[in-house]
Amino acid sequence: MTVMMRRYGGAPDLRAMQELTQRLWSLASPHHVGDLAWGRFMYTPDQADWPIALWEDRGRVIAWGWAQFPDDLRLQVDPTYPRLLDEVLDWLDELAAGNPREINPLDSQKEVQTALLRRGYRRQESGPYFAYHMRDLADLPAVVLPEGFTARAVAGEADLNQRVAVHRAAWNSTRVTTDSYRAVMAAWPYRPNLDWIVAAPDGRSVANCLIWCDDANKVGLIEPVGTHPEFRRLGLSRAVCLAALHALKDVGATTAIVCPRGDPAYPIPQRLYRSLGFRPYDRTRTYTGAGRR
Numbered sequence: 707m708t709v710m711m712r713r714y715g716g717a718p719d720l721r722a723m724q725e726l727t728q729r730l731w732s733l734a735s736p737h738h739v740g741d742l743a744w745g746r747f748m749y750t751p752d753q754a755d756w757p758i759a760l761w762e763d764r765g766r767v768i769a770w771g772w773a774q775f776p777d778d779l780r781l782q783v784d785p786t787y788p789r790l791l792d793e794v795l796d797w798l799d800e801l802a803a804g805n806p807r808e809i810n811p812l813d814s815q816k817e818v819q820t821a822l823l824r825r826g827y828r829r830q831e832s833g834p835y836f837a838y839h840m841r842d843l844a845d846l847p848a849v850v851l852p853e854g855f856t857a858r859a860v861a862g863e864a865d866l867n868q869r870v871a872v873h874r875a876a877w878n879s880t881r882v883t884t885d886s887y888r889a890v891m892a893a894w895p896y897r898p899n900l901d902w903i904v905a906a907p908d909g910r911s912v913a914n915c916l917i918w919c920d921d922a923n924k925v926g927l928i929e930p931v932g933t934h935p936e937f938r939r940l941g942l943s944r945a946v947c948l949a950a951l952h953a954l955k956d957v958g959a960t961t962a963i964v965c966p967r968g969d970p971a972y973p974i975p976q977r978l979y980r981s982l983g984f985r986p987y988d989r990t991r992t993y994t995g996a997g998r999r
């Protein structure tokens with residue numbers, strides 16, 4: 707029997723979703739255990755309380771839905787339960803109550819796209835999208851830093867304030883806070899040895915790269931990367947990514963993935979990752995829905 711639960715996804719619910727995401731992971735998968743943790747915990751709970759639903763069969767999660775309206779609706783369905791796809795889409799449509807919404811399947815997810823078209827969603831041919839990139843970890847170049855700069859993994863709580871400060875400076879946003887980043891650090895599968903920062907000669911943290919490792923699939927997701935605006939174009943994000951990628955390889959992963967914007971309106975991150983040897987393998991497609999089925 708299939709059971710559906712609707713919840714406001716705290717850490718145990720997220721962990722249950724991640725089990726399915728890990729079990730299904732492949733290059734044809736839109737989700738990685740790390741993007742779920744980062745997406746849910748990067749902001750404080752008052753800004754991250756969108757509904758999550760889990761479908762279970764005999765205690766095992768077989769589908770989930772994530773309803774962050776209007777433009778971050780996610781879902782994942784075990785392909786051995788194909789009929790659940792419409793059930794999850796029903797749940798999202800019901801919550802939308804006729805309001806505009808957006809779902810972004812991978813280009814390779816033809817069955818999801820067919821279902822969305824059948825349900826009245828429309829495909830958008832322009833606008834933002836995410837370009838999925840991958841890199842084998844076998845042939846990583848060495849880390850090169852400008853004179854006086856150093857790279858190291860964070861030391862947990864002792865580095866919390868600096869870690870949050872560099873993220874806020876890079877993104878010009880105060881939404882990530884010490885409380886929210888503490889929750890990121892407590893989330894599975896965060897590891898401080900895959901969370902890297904670069905310090906300037908004066909000791910300030912000026913660049914960062916966090917990698918989330920899915921041990922079962924030996925694949926790490928880079929999310930996020932940033933460099934303080936005063937220190938850009940010095941090779942710091944390349945260096946901090948490479949330092950974190952070497953650490954990822956040291957913990958046994960064989961592949962890294964990253965999902966920057968692919969559209970011309972936000973081109974720089976994609977250039978950075980391609981300069982690091984990442985190559986594109988898939989992209990998101992945007993489907994917008996409005997009104998009831």
Ligand SMILES: CC(C)(COP(=O)(O)OP(=O)(O)OC[C@H]1O[C@@H](n2cnc3c(N)ncnc32)[C@H](O)[C@@H]1OP(=O)(O)O)[C@@H](O)C(=O)NCCC(=O)NCCS
Nearest residue numbers: 876931932933938939940941942943944966975977978981
């Ligand atoms: C994207 C970002 C991390 C780049 O940081 P950075 O430290 O300036 O990047 P680097 O100096 O290491 O540059 C590495 C490569 O990226 C590309 N790149 C970086 N900045 C660029 C720019 N302004 N224009 C064109 N290419 C650029 C280049 O290929 C560069 O190599 P090159 O200098 O040898 O040509 C930084 O601009 C940033 O923090 N942006 C805001 C946060 C963000 O978008 N993060 C990425 C999200 S996925």
